[in-house]
Amino acid sequence: MELKDKSEPRIVSSSQEVKYRNFPMVPRVVFGRGSFDQLGEILMPKRKNSDSPFIFLVDDVFVGSELVKRIPAIFCDQIIFVSTDEEPKTNQVDALVLKIQGDFEELPSGIVGIGGGSVMDLAKAVAIMMNNEGSSCIYQGWDLVKKPSVYHVGIPTISGTGAEVSRTTVLLGPEKKLGINSDHTPFDQVILDPDLTKGVSKEQWFYTGMDCYIHCIESLNGTFLNAFSQSYGEKAFELCKEVFLNGLTPCESRDKLMMASWHGGMSIAYSQVGVAHAMSYGLSYLLGIKHGLGNCLVFQHLEEFYPEGVALFKIMRDKQEIELPVGLCANLSDDEFNTMISVSMGMTPLWENALGHHWKQIVTPAKLKSIYQKI
Numbered sequence: 200m201e202l203k204d205k206s207e208p209r210i211v212s213s214s215q216e217v218k219y220r221n222f223p224m225v226p227r228v229v230f231g232r233g234s235f236d237q238l239g240e241i242l243m244p245k246r247k248n249s250d251s252p253f254i255f256l257v258d259d260v261f262v263g264s265e266l267v268k269r270i271p272a273i274f275c276d277q278i279i280f281v282s283t284d285e286e287p288k289t290n291q292v293d294a295l296v297l298k299i300q301g302d303f304e305e306l307p308s309g310i311v312g313i314g315g316g317s318v319m320d321l322a323k324a325v326a327i328m329m330n331n332e333g334s335s336c337i338y339q340g341w342d343l344v345k346k347p348s349v350y351h352v353g354i355p356t357i358s359g360t361g362a363e364v365s366r367t368t369v370l371l372g373p374e375k376k377l378g379i380n381s382d383h384t385p386f387d388q389v390i391l392d393p394d395l396t397k398g399v400s401k402e403q404w405f406y407t408g409m410d411c412y413i414h415c416i417e418s419l420n421g422t423f424l425n426a427f428s429q430s431y432g433e434k435a436f437e438l439c440k441e442v443f444l445n446g447l448t449p450c451e452s453r454d455k456l457m458m459a460s461w462h463g464g465m466s467i468a469y470s471q472v473g474v475a476h477a478m479s480y481g482l483s484y485l486l487g488i489k490h491g492l493g494n495c496l497v498f499q500h501l502e503e504f505y506p507e508g509v510a511l512f513k514i515m516r517d518k519q520e521i522e523l524p525v526g527l528c529a530n531l532s533d534d535e536f537n538t539m540i541s542v543s544m545g546m547t548p549l550w551e552n553a554l555g556h557h558w559k560q561i562v563t564p565a566k567l568k569s570i571y572q573k574i
Contacts, residue, residue: 239271258314309350316360323368326351344381359407361464393453406491414463416508417473421552432466473553481539
């Protein structure tokens with residue numbers, strides 16, 4: 200894979216002294232089949248008292264499932280099932296925070312998210328908002344959170360998004376789709392149990408897996424690339440190829456895609472994503488298309504930016520027998536196209552990573568519209 204000239208992720212102070220970004224990472228992680236059953240002993244030392252609950256935010260696909268019976272809810276702990284039919288929204292976060300504040304007098308001991316990338320993002324956002332005032336929409340952006348979040352745990356039940364390791368929580372707000380990107384966002388604890396990804400549909404497995412793959416392509420070809428992000432991105436890239444091209448056993452695929460997701464998320468922690476993610480935000484904002492699918496819909500048309508990556512994506516798509524939806528933008532008005540374009544072009548760090556500081560000389564509204572019209 201040919202890489203462009205790179206610049207290291209740094210900030211420059213008023214005195215022009217070079218300072219490198221000091222990003223947080225998830226401090227504790229457990230990996231292994233069946234490791235979910237260690238959750239109770241992990242949470243126990245973090246309990247403040249019997250009146251300070253743990254709140255378990257669980258994807259409502261698990262209602263009535265065996266997994267729910269394994270959740271170590273004691274004392275006044277609360278399990279809240281959340282819908283992931285749509286992208287996570289700021290008003291959904293605000294409603295959950297209000298419910299928790301209304302149900303309990305004490306601040307929770309912590310928030311535990313159990314589900315896919317949407318639940319991971321909701322759990323991170325709720326944990327932040329338990330200690331920060333106002334609506335979550337005012338924190339959409341970079342480094343706007345002032346107070347630390349409450350203790351929070353991420354337990355992914357699908358692999359690929361990297362949400363379990365990232366410092367952002369992507370939310371659809373009233374005016375934009377943008378993450379709460381801060382040092383207070385990453386989980387304090389993550390449990391990676393590949394057995395929890397059993398039963399995921401072939402299509403969803405592919406969409407989230409390709410989210411990870413696209414993370415790698417955009418990071419490895421970005422102007423922000425450095426040795427730190429490259430080492431993680433290359434490993435995730437190789438794992439994705441093993442999973443989607445090599446015909447592994449189901450157990451091997453679950454293990455390796457879970458680790459690909461982790462490495463892919465780490466890769467973009469010290470760099471950035473690029474064109475596909477910037478454009479998929481526009482799709483999600485206007486049409487409510489879920490993130491993984493949105494990335495796939497855009498990426499298939501980005502040969503101009505990532506020729507080798509797109510070619511391999513199409514090979515994996517065909518090998519996995521995935522048919523992507525067509526005609527989603529066929530009947531959009533000019534105003535609707537302009538909305539998507541505006542959201543997309545607002546993702547300045549992503550475009551700078553993809554194309555450099557002069558990206559606006561390359562990417563125009565007309566170019567973006569021509570790509571959206573193919574979807």
